[in-house]
Amino acid sequence: MELMVAATAEPRAAPSDVIHLSGVRFAWPGRMPFSLTVDEFAVSAGRRILLIGPSGSGKSTFLSLLCGIVAPQSGKIGILGTDVARLPASARDGFRAEHFGIIFQIFNLLPYGSVIDNVLLPLSFAPGRRRRAKSRGTAEDEAARLLGRLGIEASLTHGHSAANLSVGQQQRVAAARALIGSPELIVADEPTSALDRNTQGAFLDLLFAEVEAAGATLIMVSHDESLGPRFDEVLRLDEIAVSRRGMAS
């Protein structure tokens, strides 16, 4: 019965969709006159999606909504079958810790922490990911394995402050942090924009391989359309989300 009701209420939701946003309306509370609307956005499992979003297109707001850092005023943000928009703030934080791996554009790491601690950090907030990371030994082993696969020498992982790494190394450590414990969704916000062409390609190769090995879904935002051919799908953010500056009336 419940399944029937759900199916009739959301006719366009396919069972394999890991992300399904519909009718989302969001405005930053109070201070900034900026609002965002998403009528419909769905991603099915295991896909690699590139979102092209020029700056000012509401990219970070869109990602904040997707990851549950902010909640919309109305609408549904379905992630892995859960409507994140309806969860209370602390449950959204727990949900994000458990199911999302996030890579920023730059400054991904806590500069004073060691590489290994930076990678292990999400596990403190996500017991499920911790269990999965430990399935083949200790969490440290898993972190070391991921770092090795991403080309970080073992000599750098321990006692080495993350601030001493090159930008390319930092992005790979960030990727390892996002991937540890195999979250279902990897969200990357222009992870390659601080890298040069060659490093960009190498980084994406490693990231794709690991995302595929983990069976995760990748959402990457970039303004660089030349990366498009490497993805399953290229979408324009301004076609999905309508943003408006100035007071929403």
Added chain:
Amino acid sequence: MIILRLALQSLRNRWLTALLTVIAIAVSIMLLLGVEKVRTGARQSFADTISGTDLIVGARSGSLQLLLYSVFRIGNATNNITWPSFQDIAARPEVAWIVPLSLGDSHRGFRVLGTTPDYFKHYRYRRAQGLTFRAGGPFSDLFDAVIGADVAATLGYKVGDPIVVSHGLGAVSFVAHDDKPFRVAGILEKTGTPVDRTVHVSLEAIEAIHVDWQSGARVPGQSVTAAEVREMDLKPKAITAALVGLKSRLATFRVQRAINEYAQEPLSAILPGSALQELWGLVGTAETALKAISAMVVATALLGMVTMILTTLNERRREMAILRSVGARPRTVLGLLTAEAGVLVVAGIALGVVLLYAALLLLQPYVDTVYGLHLPIDPPNRAELATLGAIAVAGCLAGLLPALRAYRLSLADGMTVRT
């Protein structure tokens, strides 16, 4: 646990400012506890000075004044007690012992006290401790003097040295009793009381050096030599005050009343303990002011800490965004910053206590000799521990201020740091 380790590493990353903050808190804690130590030490010193004496008798005056000039050698007597009155009191059946005190002369800045050998027998300090001689003994000859430990140490006197008593109390006196020099007969052990800074002579000697004096000056043309004076009647005409010990403490108030109502002469009898209470009442305001000042210093140190954390907040917004992205709740961010303040305050308190005891160990002998103030080195008492606990709590509460700001920032920042 990783999150705690990272918080500590973050602090270590800012070690210089963190260290300065901890030192500021430590110094303020040291000041706060130090003031308290000096305060209780001073009180104890005062309370320890007189012990075993039931009543102090002097000319009619305020009880505090009588206590200060008779025991602490602070200030001067306004009037004397006549010898017959003294003998009347001594003859009372309740009186176990009575020691006369005669003040008014000095030796190179140290007060000269005329008394009887009973003084060395009955004077008690620091819970019933008696006076003992380091060298020599009580006066046996008319011109014998017994000096306190500080007098001996400062002036370098040994037993047998001659000393000249000056009239009046100045350190440099122009009127000296140089025709009748004294000899050091004994040196007392250190007591930590005004006794250390006193030259004791017999009551008769005080009388002897003043036979040819009138109204504070030598009578011209009338000079009596030291040898002649020995032949004279040296029964004192008056004394400054007297310490009285009673056979039974129950009689204290009765004797006090009898002396206060003594018909032949206006006299005062005081209980040393209650006079001391009066003194505490008097200096209480100053003590409160001192305490308030040191509390303000602690508050200033805590404010400095809050400022330090607040100024680093902006550069740490990135750190907050990273923590949020991996699933940390805003509450975790709040807790981290509060914990940081807590760590700084507790480290400051610990360092402050260490500094205090180091300073006490280092300065105790110096303060004892120079100020006659014995500072006890005891483990922190319950009140001090409570104060330290309250400061730790206050520090954490102060840490909430930057923490709440970080909380709000991290809510507003979302995924990206807006600047």
